[in-house]
Amino acid sequence: MTRPVTRRHFVVTLAAPAVLAVLVGCAATGGAVVSAEDDQAALLARSKAYWTLIQKNDRVGAWAYETLSKDPSATLEGYLKRGGIAFDAVEVRGVRSIDGDRATVSVWMRYSLPLLRVKKQEVVVDDEWRRIDGAWHHVQRRSAMFPTQ
Incomplete structure (x- = not known):
């Protein structure tokens, strides 16, 4: 003997797989959305690691942090x-802004240009970063004289 399908039975039958799919999706991604604080912390960690490599003159190691890579x-x-x-x-010094997949980090540096015999210059720069495949990468400026080119 078949029972007539009620609206409630019909909705429960359709809703159960949809709820299960959402729960499985959350479990697959870790169940958490990256917070702004976590995003900022990840950017700071990548930026500090990158600039440590640059200061040590480890350009091969720094390559993995560059958008050029x-x-x-x-x-x-x-x-x-x-x-x-x-x-x-x-x-x-800290994250100045994050706008989607683009960010700016404040970096103080003391540098020298040995070929020009310029020594111990100090500057604070707005260092540009971009998120690629979920990881932050340093945006290499084409020219210090003309940073927008």
């Missing part, structure tokens, strides 16, 4: 040819 037309060899700046001291 994600560009198929860029090469590590080309990246290593850039430079000429010796960083005497670097301090990541």
Whole structure:
């Protein structure tokens, strides 16, 4: 003997798989959405690691933190040819802004330009970062003289 399908039975039958799919999806992603504080902490950690490598003149290690490393037309060899700046001291001072996948970090640095015999210059810069594949990457400026080009 078949029972007539009630509206309640019909809704429960359709809703149960939908709720299960949502729960499984949350479990697969860890069940948590990245908070603004976590995002800021991840950016600060990547920025500090990057600038530590740069200060130690470990450009090969720093390459993995660069947006250029994600560009198929860029090469590590080309990246290593850039430079000429010796960083005497670097301090990541904090995140100035995060806007979606773009961010700015305040960085104080003391640097020298040995080829030009310029020593111990100090500056605070707004260092640009971009999120690629879920990780923050440093945006290399093309020119210190013309940063927008």
